[in-house]
Amino acid sequence: STMERSASRQAKKKVVAVVGGGLVGALNACFFANRGFDVELYESREDIRRAKVVKGRSINLALSHRGRQALKHVGLEEKIVSQGIQMQARMIHSLNGKQSPIPYGKKGQYILSVDRANLNKELLTAAESYPNTKMNFDHKLQDWNAETGLMTFVRSDGSKEQAKADLIVGCDGAFSAIRKQFLRRSRFDYSQTYIPHGYMELTMPPINGEFAMKPNYLHIWPRNTFMMIALPNLDKTFTCTLFMPFEEFEKITTGDEVIEFFQKYFPDTIPLIGVNTLQRDYFRLPAQAMVSVKCNPYHIGDVCVLMGDAAHAVVPFYGQGMNAGFEDCIVFDEIMDQFNEDFSAVLPEYTRVRVPDDHAIADLAMYNYIEMRAHVNSKWFIFRKRVDNILHFLMPKTIIPLYTMVTFTRTRYHEAVKQWHWQNKVINRGLLLSAVGAVLGGSYLLIKHPPDLSKLIVSAEEMWDRLVALRTP
Amino acid sequence: STMERSASRQAKKKVVAVVGGGLVGALNACFFANRGFDVELYESREDIRRAKVVKGRSINLALSHRGRQALKHVGLEEKIVSQGIQMQARMIHSLNGKQSPIPYGKKGQYILSVDRANLNKELLTAAESYPNTKMNFDHKLQDWNAETGLMTFVRSDGSKEQAKADLIVGCDGAFSAIRKQFLRRSRFDYSQTYIPHGYMELTMPPINGEFAMKPNYLHIWPRNTFMMIALPNLDKTFTCTLFMPFEEFEKITTGDEVIEFFQKYFPDTIPLIGVNTLQRDYFRLPAQAMVSVKCNPYHIGDVCVLMGDAAHAVVPFYGQGMNAGFEDCIVFDEIMDQFNEDFSAVLPEYTRVRVPDDHAIADLAMYNYIEMRAHVNSKWFIFRKRVDNILHFLMPKTIIPLYTMVTFTRTRYHEAVKQWHWQNKVINRGLLLSAVGAVLGGSYLLIKHPPDLSKLIVSAEEMWDRLVALRTP
Structure with a gap:
């Protein structure tokens, strides 16, 4: 079993610090623990299994093959799949209310709507179950030194803590603190591009205890310059996400204007979401920005490597952000086998192999940003x-x-x-x-x-x- | 005169902090002083008029129309032009030593080779000559607050100093400290791209007290994947700049290999540079990296604006880096007239007008990076x-x-x-x-x-x- 394998390798005692306890960080902790490293996971927030929900992140995500393969690797695939909802096709909603399905693949192929918070909790619990993993919540990375590998963390009580590791794995998301050190170095290519659209999440409650729309679909309302999508949740709600240029969001300032807007573009959703919920949810949070981040290389020497959004945040229109991040873990793991866990060989090879793939999916996601809201109609x-x-x-x-x-x-x-x-x-x-x-x-x-x-x-x-x-x- | 104009406007007493005392910063100080603002110029280094030469920057630059127009605006054009050397054409050196001129424009049109350090000194002296300008050398920006406009500087003795301004103008170059605050904000597009080539400067001394080659040309040795150029200096030397992929630079590790390499690709320059100078200069400094930086927007609210390399570092292959930076000052000045010095209107307009132009010259410079070393031969x-x-x-x-x-x-x-x-x-x-x-x-x-x-x-x-x-x- 993975536990035995990990135990048998503990002799190495090399320390791997995984910075970031989000989806990719928690999964990565499992991968490294599995190999027998002493894993220290650092997360700036409190343990989400004990704290309240984090605002301003997408509520659900589309899990597909690449992500599932990575979960399988750490024995979590079945459990997570059983907690997800199958989506076999896109369901396109025309302005007149007509619904037309466009299958994702062959019969029997589907993607899964999974709850981000729940998945994150499961992954943290899995990581924690390894005896060679230590979880450090409420540890916000303040700075780190690329020469010595010394990291400085700040706690919420203002105290500071320092730690060292043989390898630092930056899984701290699109606004990565680890990456700042990369930006200070010469010959590091980096770009961050915000798209003109923002997104806003609205809840479509169950009707008579049942899903308000057919559950096994990813619903799409393509409206050319903007669009709405909806993914089903286990509690029989749908999370609707409205994607629209920021200036359009800003034009709508009153509850009446919200209804007027939905009447014009998404009339079929008003009775399903409900006027009151719609007006409340619309003003709960401002529209959130979306950024595409690319960089190269992903590593510094044999001491640090970036994975997940820290290396390649993508816009959400291909449903591959999490899947690509999870696949990073498999790719790295495969290269670890290939180069016998020699970081000085593994890290450059990881950059060489993974950069073109991550750049490709970032570009595809940007391309789909147009395809989903416009072409899907043609x-x-x-x-x-x-x-x-x-x-x-x-x-x-x-x-x-x-x-x-x-x-x-x-x-x-x-x-x-x-x-x-x-x-x-x-x-x-x-x-x-x-x-x-x-x-x-x-x-x-x-x-x-x-x-x-x-x-x-x-x-x-x-x-x-x-x-x-x-x-x- | 400009002095009178500046004096008559002093009633305003708005403070403009120009961060960076390089070419664009020093020129900008003149522009703002000219308008009657209280100008504080902050420069991290010592006053270069009193300190020794700074390493690792290009020694000379090509000044052309846009740059001259900006200098004219502050009454410096004639002086700087008189200290430059006219270059009417490219002089292409074939492998067999044949030289063929390709004129830059019509008869009588030329660009000027100017000495960077001298130009910088002249600009600092000009800025200092305004009674409403204060020079603060040895002031390295540590951080600044985009809400309050409060800047914190560190001095070389370790002491700190704080200052406030109504407008902060970031002219602190490609690795701008001012820009870091922009990167922390949402919806700031940014990219930095290093090209695979590095550059190295070599000196071609005078021969019998005269220029070793024809002086009124920008000499080019295009060799497809790499190239060398040479610009004349007032002291009758040429500064040769070798542009080459880093891995090619790294292949050459001994004095003999330097000569072998020059024998193969630039045989006509060996007797002109001299074997000893060549071998000494080649190992004096490692090859330097070149970065192209683009961003958008250039401003934060009505408190801060980026100009010059801080906003748009370009690769040097169109000879427009300094000229574009100098033109920034004119463009900003024109918009100041248009919007009656109302920063809340001027700054967004400056971003709107200038971003597409700076992005265009950045792309052209990148394009010329290929044209100069390869196409110019065809x-x-x-x-x-x-x-x-x-x-x-x-x-x-x-x-x-x-x-x-x-x-x-x-x-x-x-x-x-x-x-x-x-x-x-x-x-x-x-x-x-x-x-x-x-x-x-x-x-x-x-x-x-x-x-x-x-x-x-x-x-x-x-x-x-x-x-x-x-x-x-």
């Missing part, structure tokens, strides 16, 4: 998704939809993007050739067998409906 | 430069070479880039049509008037030489 988009799915069904190893590669496999992100560009070229060329072929073939038939002209008068509308009727299997 | 590049120059001569208001717009006008950088894209489209289309026309016309002539075949046998080489012989006016 008939061409839906048509292409269908074509991709049919081709995937016919040639499962040659044509794999991008979403499938990203969400249901561990294909390296940057390779998924490469493959996608290739597929798009091939498929678009194929569609063009088919169109040309159809016109030529049709012309030939028309000349050889002149049709009954009265039957030819079909509108473009009718034509489209006929095409759409040719549904995927 | 016949197509030289051909296109000639075509541009001829067209500019024929249609001086319609077709303006990009380099001319950037270097010899105050056309907004981002508009210069737009215009350039348009021109390229038009010119390339024109060249294509001419080529087609020539082929058609030629075919017609060949058919109508079959030529003496023996005269037709010209090699492509010969053809090229004939084209090249059609030199620009």
